Amino acid sequence: MAEKQSASGPGDAAGIEGLRVLMVEDCEDDALLVLRELRRGGLDAECVRVECNDDFAAALHDRTDWDVILCDYTLPKSDAPSVLAVLHRTGLDIPLIVVSGKIGEETAVDMMRAGAADYVMKDHLARLTPAVRRERLEASYRRAARAAEQALQREQAILGALVGSAMDAIITLGRDHRILVFNPAAEQMFGVPAAEVLGSTIDRFIPLASREVHIAHVERFATSGVTRRNMHPINPLNAVRANGEEFPVEATISQASVGDELFLTVIIRDISERKKLEAELLQSQKMEAIGKLAGGVAHDFNNLLTAILGYSELALMEADDPERLGIDIGEIKAAAERAAALTRQLLTLSRRSVAAPAAIDLNAVVTELERMLRRIIGKNYQVVSEAQEAVWPVKADRGQVEQVILNLVVNAQDAMPDGGTITVRTGNVTVRDGERGVEPGEYVVLSVSDHGIGMDDATRSRIFEPFFTTKGATHGTGLGLAIVQGVIEQSNGTVTVDSAPGQGTTFYVYFPRAREAGQPAAEHQPADIRGTETILLLKQDNAVRSLEQQLLEQYGYTVVPAGTVDEARSALAARGGIDLLVMNAMLIGYRGTGVLRELRALSPGLRALFLTGYTDEALLHDIEEVGHAHLLEKPFTSGGLARAVRRALTA
Numbered sequence: 001m002a003e004k005q006s007a008s009g010p011g012d013a014a015g016i017e018g019l020r021v022l023m024v025e026d027c028e029d030d031a032l033l034v035l036r037e038l039r040r041g042g043l044d045a046e047c048v049r050v051e052c053n054d055d056f057a058a059a060l061h062d063r064t065d066w067d068v069i070l071c072d073y074t075l076p077k078s079d080a081p082s083v084l085a086v087l088h089r090t091g092l093d094i095p096l097i098v099v100s101g102k103i104g105e106e107t108a109v110d111m112m113r114a115g116a117a118d119y120v121m122k123d124h125l126a127r128l129t130p131a132v133r134r135e136r137l138e139a140s141y142r143r144a145a146r147a148a149e150q151a152l153q154r155e156q157a158i159l160g161a162l163v164g165s166a167m168d169a170i171i172t173l174g175r176d177h178r179i180l181v182f183n184p185a186a187e188q189m190f191g192v193p194a195a196e197v198l199g200s201t202i203d204r205f206i207p208l209a210s211r212e213v214h215i216a217h218v219e220r221f222a223t224s225g226v227t228r229r230n231m232h233p234i235n236p237l238n239a240v241r242a243n244g245e246e247f248p249v250e251a252t253i254s255q256a257s258v259g260d261e262l263f264l265t266v267i268i269r270d271i272s273e274r275k276k277l278e279a280e281l282l283q284s285q286k287m288e289a290i291g292k293l294a295g296g297v298a299h300d301f302n303n304l305l306t307a308i309l310g311y312s313e314l315a316l317m318e319a320d321d322p323e324r325l326g327i328d329i330g331e332i333k334a335a336a337e338r339a340a341a342l343t344r345q346l347l348t349l350s351r352r353s354v355a356a357p358a359a360i361d362l363n364a365v366v367t368e369l370e371r372m373l374r375r376i377i378g379k380n381y382q383v384v385s386e387a388q389e390a391v392w393p394v395k396a397d398r399g400q401v402e403q404v405i406l407n408l409v410v411n412a413q414d415a416m417p418d419g420g421t422i423t424v425r426t427g428n429v430t431v432r433d434g435e436r437g438v439e440p441g442e443y444v445v446l447s448v449s450d451h452g453i454g455m456d457d458a459t460r461s462r463i464f465e466p467f468f469t470t471k472g473a474t475h476g477t478g479l480g481l482a483i484v485q486g487v488i489e490q491s492n493g494t495v496t497v498d499s500a501p502g503q504g505t506t507f508y509v510y511f512p513r514a515r516e517a518g519q520p521a522a523e524h525q526p527a528d529i530r531g532t533e534t535i536l537l538l539k540q541d542n543a544v545r546s547l548e549q550q551l552l553e554q555y556g557y558t559v560v561p562a563g564t565v566d567e568a569r570s571a572l573a574a575r576g577g578i579d580l581l582v583m584n585a586m587l588i589g590y591r592g593t594g595v596l597r598e599l600r601a602l603s604p605g606l607r608a609l610f611l612t613g614y615t616d617e618a619l620l621h622d623i624e625e626v627g628h629a630h631l632l633e634k635p636f637t638s639g640g641l642a643r644a645v646r647r648a649l650t651a
Helices: 028-040 053-062 080-090 105-114 122-165 184-190 208-224 272-318 322-349 362-376 398-414 480-490 542-554 565-575 592-600 617-626 638-650
Strands: 003-005 017-024 043-050 068-071 096-100 118-121 169-173 179-182 228-230 238-240 246-258 261-270 358-360 381-387 394-396 420-431 441-450 494-499 505-512 534-538 558-562 580-584 607-612 629-633
Touching: 017 028, 017 053, 028 043, 028 122, 043 053, 043 122, 053 080, 068 080, 068 122, 080 096, 080 105, 096 122, 105 118, 118 122, 169 184, 184 261, 246 272, 272 322, 272 542, 272 638, 358 362, 358 398, 362 381, 362 398, 362 420, 362 441, 394 398, 394 505, 398 420, 398 441, 398 480, 398 505, 480 494, 480 505, 534 542, 534 565, 542 558, 542 638, 558 565, 565 592, 580 592, 580 638, 592 607, 592 617, 607 617, 607 638, 617 629, 629 638
Parallel strands: 017 043, 017 068, 068 096, 096 118, 381 420, 534 558, 534 580, 580 607, 607 629
Antiparallel strands: 003 043, 169 179, 169 261, 228 246, 238 246, 246 261, 358 394, 420 441, 441 505, 494 505
């Protein structure tokens, strides 16, 4: 049973130090003698006395801030060794001093070895106060040291966690620039465990070509006194993985001194993905710039082609001797048609062509193209088709898909200058996440393979760039594969390539599976393309306006020409009875749909036919929104114009 005890004695209360004492003593008188001795030595003891191990353990449990434990060696219900064992089991750092009437030297030494702080004989209590003061001070030092060590361990754990969880590689170098720290991100980045690199130099991760420059840079940094510097002077800055692969990085370096030793820490970030995205962005910007150029050129070029085609047809219809003029005029018309095909290619490249996507069967497209392909390629080449039965339908513009196949076959032919076999395959495939470099989903794959010269990595990375070609200045324009990519992207598909020098090339075109089945019925074409209605023809170009007026009048229409929006407005207000507005989708300073809305204020039922050399989603949306308006792509023939007018009037 524990009991509190106190003793009074001489001393100035203001100068007496407080002391928390846990005493293991069965004799109350001896306990009072000990307390008086402490008081006499200037220690005001707050004491709890116990007589057995259980009470001693309970006292330690109730409070842990005892300054000292004073224990008799021999007790009726306990002894000093067992008390010391109880103390050790608690893990508390409280000095235990044996205070005994009889204890031999050998026993005292054993107690000290077991962990007792000191021993004092009861007939020499004058040693007690100095011993208590000494042990209390040393205990406070030990507690402070443990607290400092725990704080240091915590800081090291936090630092280790931060270094270990960092996304960037962190490499710390010590004496002779040998690696001391190599974090998990560095292990992953360089493909080597830390155990294999600790103690080695960082040079192993520097490409041989720039190793001397790198070493010199680090040496200058280590002696400059600068605390932090980006390592951009090494440009381009590359690192090398354990497997020998080089990759671009960003790196910063910092230095710290501990005593006389200098440590350098290099933080490295793998920027391979960023470089890839930057290259893709650059390519996208390049394609956008070319698209704008192609769109602008196509606008003016198509006006000229429309005039060439129109006047050619008028001459053929009006010539006294069609046979005599037919050959020359026919050549003019053929040249114009070839130019129109080139324009469509440019517009496909610029993503501004007017596509007519529909559910199509790729097998049927390949089958119908085979005969033409065999005529196009030389006698030294063979086209073989391997079609999977019952491929899924895909939604794409049939003409554009034919152009894709034609371009890929011609590209394969050029890759085999001595002749060979070109294989065209189709098949269904389900792509799962992370496969083939394609978004997951169901696709119909069209592949075109050759066993020609193949391509290296540098060439393969540029094949879809417009105007890039390996055929020389006199062979090809470098647009074929760029057009292929443009068409496939318009169809929400993906094109990839597998090639290596001397091992041939295979292009894979992934068309998303279309859920609608079959080929839609062809758009209804009016049987009679002549008419007697009145057409308001708004054209800013005099030559084109005159031509189109003649073409329309040839088919029986009454044409009211206008060169400006004001003239069109005046003509509509003066005449009335206008059945159809024919104009360009874009005028200088105006958008066709805006002009139609304005003119409908004068004639609410006015229909429209917009002519365009290229289009975009915004224009298609406007035409759909304005209602009773149709679109005709340039260049067109007189018959094409007449059919479009008839459709706009009757639809």
